[in-house]
Amino acid sequence: MAYLLVKWLHVLSSTLLFGTGIGTAFYLLVVSLHRDVRVVAVVARYVVLADWLFTATTVVFQPVSGFWMVHWAGIPWRSGWVGWSTLLYALAVACWLPVMALQVRMRDLAVDAAARGASLPPAYWRAFRLWVALGIPAFFAFVAVFYLMVVKPPL
Template identity: 50%
Template sequence: MTFDDLLRLLHVLGAAVLFGTGAGIAFFMAMAERTRDPRIIAHVGGIVVVADTVFTATAVVLQPLTGYGLARAIGWPLTEGWIVLSLALYVFAGLFWLPVVWIQIRLRDLAKQAVVRKAPLPPAFDRLYRIWFACGFPAFAAVIAIFWLMLAKPDITLF
């Protein structure tokens, strides 16, 4: 395996982790919320926060590093249109991911508080959950667009 091959492998694995962890987190959090059971939501919310920290945050940091290394090793200029657009979409997705992390922590905490008080989920939970849910769509669309750009490498003139 060449160094280029290793970088490609790490970059593809990182992309798979970002997309797969995001999809898994969204699925499990949505399924937990559907139960309306604060105990289940608090438990799943705790796992979601850990998964986002361990997997997503790590991949978020490593993805640009492997992408940069790969571009340099192959000889792609970083001003290549599809690379610039990929990076812009990466930042766009990140702008939705950062508040989602905070919201997940709040959702977990609100569910934990409801468990302790033996009370139903407060209205703030539902408001935050709707925002969390809505943030997923543009972020996932951006990640899918990045996958397409990485595969198709279209000739895009930006400058």
């Protein structure tokens, strides 16, 4: 019973992690391209908040619950899919950490510009381009992890 509970929580938290990530990225991308600085400032505030509340907590819970299940189920740590999942997860998180810092910077730049009645500054767009560049590999790494977790191919 404990294993099934942890597995359910693991699946639920992965859904929150991936869903929040996709959702917040979509909204920040769309409002940024719309270029209404007041809207960007408001949405960026909520994106940062959502990532701290949902993404940060699930980023920590996922490996803890995953490693617990691997240990409890007696799955060899040298299983290829376990190793690749761990590596890809680490890649996604390594992309996400600077993305969080970039989102905070983008939020602050947008809030400042909105308060001054100015447009989004060049520094916002530099951070935005890097944010997109880091988000793409993180997205595909998470998609690959989902595949490996479900299929568990013999690697």
